[in-house]
Amino acid sequence: MDCIPMECRTACSRVKGRFPYHWDLNVYRGCTHDCKYCFARYSHAYLEEKDFARRVFVKTNIAEMLEKQLRSPRWDGTVVNLGGVTDSYQPCEAREKQMPEILRLMIKYKNPVILSTKSDLILRDFDLLDELSRLAFVNVASTVTTMDEDIRRKLEPGAASSARRMEMLGAFRKTKVHTSVHMMPVIPFLTDGEENIEAVFAAAKSAGVEWVLTALLNLRGQTREVFLDFMEREYPEKYRKLLPLYLRGGLKGYRVPVWEIIARVRRKYGLYSNYQRAIDRDLAARRGLEPVQLSLFEEG
Numbered sequence: 001m002d003c004i005p006m007e008c009r010t011a012c013s014r015v016k017g018r019f020p021y022h023w024d025l026n027v028y029r030g031c032t033h034d035c036k037y038c039f040a041r042y043s044h045a046y047l048e049e050k051d052f053a054r055r056v057f058v059k060t061n062i063a064e065m066l067e068k069q070l071r072s073p074r075w076d077g078t079v080v081n082l083g084g085v086t087d088s089y090q091p092c093e094a095r096e097k098q099m100p101e102i103l104r105l106m107i108k109y110k111n112p113v114i115l116s117t118k119s120d121l122i123l124r125d126f127d128l129l130d131e132l133s134r135l136a137f138v139n140v141a142s143t144v145t146t147m148d149e150d151i152r153r154k155l156e157p158g159a160a161s162s163a164r165r166m167e168m169l170g171a172f173r174k175t176k177v178h179t180s181v182h183m184m185p186v187i188p189f190l191t192d193g194e195e196n197i198e199a200v201f202a203a204a205k206s207a208g209v210e211w212v213l214t215a216l217l218n219l220r221g222q223t224r225e226v227f228l229d230f231m232e233r234e235y236p237e238k239y240r241k242l243l244p245l246y247l248r249g250g251l252k253g254y255r256v257p258v259w260e261i262i263a264r265v266r267r268k269y270g271l272y273s274n275y276q277r278a279i280d281r282d283l284a285a286r287r288g289l290e291p292v293q294l295s296l297f298e299e300g
């Protein structure tokens with residue numbers, strides 16, 4: 001694993017789309033967790049670097065650039081997503097220690113954050129996240145696609161086990177940090193069985209998680225090639241069944257039964273489907289306003 005220093009011009013970049021945030025901050029480029037479905041591989045393209053999972057670029061001046069943005073009168077003070085196209089707590093972070101500086105700045109400016117990680121290294125910064133959560137909205141998420149460790153090891157080889165991720169989320173119960181699980185992607189014929197979906201929801205419930213977000217596998221660009229190669233090599237029979245779904249219009253008849261399973265399991269465990277309204281509810285509570293009502297199946 002190489003951690004290669006680089007400089008950035010800005011820390012937070014503007015994000016467009018239906019997300020519960022408008023700013024994204026990535027302390028790294030590349031990610032050694034090497035998830036076979038990772039959609040962020042494109043982020044290495046402009047560096048003319050193909051080895052997304054082995055050569056990680058470290059933005060050494062990111063704290064300085066972040067403070068410039070946070071202290072600007074033009075800064076809007078809204079939620080920053082820490083790591084939209086990389087995992088902020090991947091192995092490089094153990095050595096580089098970029099995140100404590102970022103969190104200290106968020107504390108200084110009382111700025112809300114959300115972040116998603118597949119690493120328990122985040123627990124090193126537990127006290128900082130605890131402190132920030134008393135000043136601003138904080139959501140810590142982890143993507144968990146399966147509780148089957150054999151599949152997990154192949155699918156997300158550099159990341160912590162799913163059980164360890166759930167323990168990590170559970171540790172935040174003692175704080176005001178909100179927690180969620182992203183069951184993304186749900187992979188046809190590999191992780192879409194009711195048993196697996198229920199195992200993820202049950203573990204999330206035991207960890208005290210509030211939201212489980214779900215999304216079906218989407219294959220585009222470089223991700224398509226990497227993922228299909230992986231399936232053909234590791235699960236040739238499932239690959240043959242899955243391939244027609246990812247030809248034009250192939251997912252049409254597949255989606256509904258899977259969404260029905262997810263809806264049934266969601267009802268059973270009473271776990272919310274998104275956290276935009278939860279952010280609104282948290283902000284309303286901090287401002288002493290009327291609470292925002294939540295629904296299990298809220299879109300947005």
Ligand code: SF4
Pocket residue numbers: 031032033034035037038039040085086087118
């Ligand atoms: S942890 Fe996230 S960014 Fe890293 S390889 Fe996996 S999906 Fe990609």
